[in-house]
Amino acid sequence: xxxxxxxxxxxxxxxxxxxxxxxxxxxxxxxxxxxxxxxxxxxxxxxxxxxxxxxxxxxxxxxxxxxxxxxxxxxxxxxxxxxxxxxxxxxxxxxxxxxxxxxxxxxxxxxxxxxxxxxxxxxxxxxxxxxxxxxxxxxxxxxxxxxxxxxxxxxxxxxxxxxxxxxxxxxxxxxxxxxxxxxxxxxxxxxxxxxxxxxxxxxxxxxxxxxxxxxxxxxxxxxxxxxxxxxxxxxxxxxxxxxxxxxxxxxxxxxxxxxxxxxxxxxxxxxxxxxxxxxxxxxxxxxxxxxxxxxxxxxxxxxxxxxxxxxxxxxxxxxxxxxxxxxxxxxxxxxxxxxxxxxxxxxxxxxxxxxxxxxxxxxxxxxxxxxxxxxxxxxxxxxxxxxxxxxxxxxxxxxxxxxxxxxxxxxxxxxxxxxxxxxxxxxxxxxxxxxxxxxxxxxxxxxxxxxxxxxxxxxxxxxx
Ligand SMILES: [Zn+2]
Numbered sequence: 001x002x003x004x005x006x007x008x009x010x011x012x013x014x015x016x017x018x019x020x021x022x023x024x025x026x027x028x029x030x031x032x033x034x035x036x037x038x039x040x041x042x043x044x045x046x047x048x049x050x051x052x053x054x055x056x057x058x059x060x061x062x063x064x065x066x067x068x069x070x071x072x073x074x075x076x077x078x079x080x081x082x083x084x085x086x087x088x089x090x091x092x093x094x095x096x097x098x099x100x101x102x103x104x105x106x107x108x109x110x111x112x113x114x115x116x117x118x119x120x121x122x123x124x125x126x127x128x129x130x131x132x133x134x135x136x137x138x139x140x141x142x143x144x145x146x147x148x149x150x151x152x153x154x155x156x157x158x159x160x161x162x163x164x165x166x167x168x169x170x171x172x173x174x175x176x177x178x179x180x181x182x183x184x185x186x187x188x189x190x191x192x193x194x195x196x197x198x199x200x201x202x203x204x205x206x207x208x209x210x211x212x213x214x215x216x217x218x219x220x221x222x223x224x225x226x227x228x229x230x231x232x233x234x235x236x237x238x239x240x241x242x243x244x245x246x247x248x249x250x251x252x253x254x255x256x257x258x259x260x261x262x263x264x265x266x267x268x269x270x271x272x273x274x275x276x277x278x279x280x281x282x283x284x285x286x287x288x289x290x291x292x293x294x295x296x297x298x299x300x301x302x303x304x305x306x307x308x309x310x311x312x313x314x315x316x317x318x319x320x321x322x323x324x325x326x327x328x329x330x331x332x333x334x335x336x337x338x339x340x341x342x343x344x345x346x347x348x349x350x351x352x353x354x355x356x357x358x359x360x361x362x363x364x365x366x367x368x369x370x371x372x373x374x375x376x377x378x379x380x381x382x383x384x385x386x387x388x389x390x391x392x393x394x395x396x397x398x399x400x401x402x403x404x405x406x407x408x409x410x411x412x413x414x415x416x417x418x419x420x421x422x423x424x425x426x427x428x429x430x431x432x433x434x435x436x437x438x439x440x441x442x443x444x445x446x447x448x449x450x451x452x453x454x455x456x457x458x459x460x461x462x463x464x
Contacts, residue, residue, distance in 0.1 A: 024427050058285050067424055101150075125165075136148045139157075198215065205234070270413055270414070320404060333366065
């Protein structure tokens with residue numbers, strides 16, 4: 001070959017690389033995190049979907065040989081993690097202290113995140129959740145904070161990073177106290193974002209009308225509603241937010257990185273609310289389906305699904321109220337439940353009489369509790385037996401008395417160290433397999449976004 005042919009081929013190679021056409025490069029990355037979504041949440045929801053909806057979860061399409069792993073998530077200082085350290089470990093590849101947002105163990109050195117790496121490559125970036133957009137999981141990708149509770153700073157940093165799509169709840173951290181927000185500095189970050197060129201949406205309809213980035217969508221003062229309660233609101237579903245995000249982010253030439261979180265699976269499981277946990281996991285699965293369909297029509301898209309940690313120790317149990325063993329969950333009863341525990345608790349108030357509990361449980365759960373069960377809820381006897389447990393007062397004992405009726409049980413109201421699942425498709429997903437640690441997800445995604453970088457070849461638990 002003479003010189004100009006070699007130069008022409010080299011140029012073509014470079015052009016193909018830069019457009020992400022060559023195999024092995026993930027031009028687009030969609031990372032879907034189910035907060036609190038352990039194997040129990042996936043398994044229970046899968047059984048529910050098959051029994052009540054007559055179909056598999058969409059995420060099952062990604063659970064293929066060679067692309068499915070079991071993931072551990074212990075941190076620098078804890079066996080059982082919370083969302084900040086877990087998301088930070090995924091976002092930065094380094095072990096983290098509980099409660100820190102993408103910060104080194106010294107508490108002051110920011111660690112580079114996948115979102116920052118993607119931005120350096122000229123990719124568009126997006127963060128979406130049904131929890132607060134300033135909550136630990138999204139914050140860990142675009143903020144660096146010593147404490148996850150510093151959500152007013154998370155809001156500032158996410159906007160400073162000019163994240164192209166930011167959608168979720170907790171508008172309160174963007175607004176000054178004078179208008180009901182939580183900001184003591186008097187700043188109105190929504191007004192500031194608008195001045196900086198952001199489109200702003202506070203309802204599903206407003207979101208649908210937005211045609212370009214950057215977009216800030218804040219759909220609730222606090223967390224977005226549980227999927228079970230969303231029909232009473234103007235909020236978009238996680239799937240609708242995912243459609244909009246992929247549509248907006250894919251407009252650029254250099255691809256994108258998007259983190260989509262089912263943020264309230266965790267909250268429902270903390271409350272031991274079986275129906276709300278299943279419904280939010282189904283809503284998350286719908287978003288996974290949107291990502292899978294997008295990847296099918298956009299070559300070079302890596303889709304990964306995982307969780308930050310498991311919450312509640314959720315499991316379908318065998319024993320029923322009638323002592324018929326191994327009967328499994330009453331999904332018909334669960335499908336008939338009309339509201340989340342969050343809504344039910346508001347109905348009940350703080351010290352409801354047994355009769356009031358009977359009415360409310362009948363109304364929302366279509367279950368007739370016995371006098372002894374009503375007494376347990378009214379006196380909150382489970383709480384007094386287990387004072388060390390995390391507690392949502394009445395909900396603790398309500399979940400306990402509903403257990404033999406619904407046959408979905410929870411071990412605790414806190415997080416557990418139960419192993420998680422990781423599965424995916426697209427460039428880089430061939431490195432998903434066996435037993436992994438969540439810090440390894442970082443390198444997998446970083447390498448997939450970098451065409452020259454070859455996998456290190458070393459598999460197994462990372463010791464960093
Ligand atoms: Zn949690």
